[in-house]
Amino acid sequence: MQKKVLKGLSLLLMLSGLLMFISCASTDVQSTPDAPKAQLAADTTASDAGDQDAAKRALEEDAIRKEQEAAKNAFISEDVYFDYDSSTLTSSAQAVLQAKAGWLRNNPDAAIVIEGHCDERGTTEYNLALGDRRANSAKTFLVDMGIPASSFKTVSYGEEMPVDPGKTEDAFAKNRRAHFTIE
């Protein structure tokens, strides 16, 4: 009789266990639909982390691009200045050209136009020739630094395109220049 009770109890336990299992299972089953959500959430977290990397990369790229842009702008905006009636490169002119050579090495495909300009003193005709000499001085320096001559075209504008139309020494100094543009 005791055995029967035990069997019954154990059966009950088993049943309850089964029930518990079932209930647990049912809980599990009930919770299953949430799993993709969790997964999604997890995924979201993971992609957030990836986005951060990408953003970082983008920022870096942007920084690089900005740096390149700045380098390009500096390449274009920094003029090479000359003394009055001279096409000789001063030490500061050479420093500017060295920086330009650096940029040109990183940008071997760039097609460059070097413009030669003069201040308004001197006759139009002579200044056309002087502007030519200035553009060629800058070109020769860069070619000597290993930049292929085929990268360059030169155009003399003589005194025709001053950056500063003033009649002061300051204005004249700004106008005596070799200016770089990218085609």
Place this chain on the structure above:
Amino acid sequence: MTIFFNQDRLVIRLFLWVVLLLIFFASDSIAGYDYIDINNPYIKKIPIAVPLFKEMNGSMDEQTKAREASVLLSDTLEFTGYFKMIDHGAFLEHPEKQGISETAINFKNWTVIGAELLITGGLSMSGNNITMEMRLFDTFKARRLLGKKYTGGVSDQRIMIRKFCNDVMYLLTGSHGFFNSKIAFVSNSTGKKEIYISDFDGYNPRQITKSNSISLSPAWSTDGNWLAYTSYARGKPDLYIKNLKENRGCVVAKEGVNITPAWVPGQFALAATLSFSGDPEIYMLTGDGKVIKRVTRNWGIDVSPSFSPDGRKMAFVSKRSGNPQIYSKDLSSEQEKRLTFQGKNNTTPSWSPKGDKIVYSSMEDGQFNVCMIGADGGEPKQLTSSAGDNESPTWSPDGSLIAFCSTREGVSRIYVMTSYGTEQRRLFSMPGEQTNPKWSSNNMGN
């Protein structure tokens, strides 16, 4: 004295439809006058009276044209710098009323007011044609020196008057003057520098280039048919050689600059500075733009050629001594000679039509002035002073006048002076700035 016409009738073509009848009045006194001392004609100007023209029929139109004619004749002669025009208020008699031929003139009335020469004129109109007759008198000798009659269209009045002036100048100086010449120049009136051409006196300026870029340095061929100039029409300074009458020409567009053209006198060839070798050097080119040979061989700038009238020598600017100076080169012996030694910036030489002088722009104390030096060098003479920058001198074809550009009134304009530097005056006024004048030969026709 009576007028009798010699029957030599010369038919001269002006425009296709215009015929001028030149009737030479008899005169035994054409040759042998030296009214104008060509060694310095401007010290003593010849006092001349140019009274109003007589209207032969008396219509209103005729009256207007007659007035125009006497003013134009007076202005044209005065332009030469040789004459002192006597004020009309001083006149004691009036040929426009009393008559324009010898018989009607009391020469004492002219000598007493100081007139050594007198020109009378008559004008008649019929339909669209005008006839003008003009007579030049020596008042002291009471003698007619010249008499001409012209017939043509109303619009040819200016041409007729210039023809007469041409003959007056030839009679008085032995040279044909410059009344058939033109001046090319650069103006930025449109906002861009373009080439223009006007008559010698600045009349009727018209735009020649329409490149909408930068055009510079016009240069005339001797026959006046060709104009060479530099233009940035293709983005860089190229040399354009253009026929002014027909729509043809060529472009010299070598690498570097293609600038400062100058035609060899009497030839279809020109010199110009090209820098395709890496250095601005002067080359000789055919009128078709082909390089014949290199003329200068010197590292550094060589620019702005100008030929002696016989074409044997060439003046130019070189920087070989460290700054721009004027040199000359004998083209057969290849000998070169430095001409200027004063100042550190001597440029744009222009060789005189007589061959003995070279004018150029010289900078001293930051200002440019027009200077003149012997064709073999010597002491330079400054022709302009204390009046802005004075640059780009160019000779009239007879060598009596020099045109140049000056900033004396602020913006650059074109001026004329005698070859002695006297009588500096503005040639004309138009919007913008005018630079780079180049005077043509006197064979421009009309």
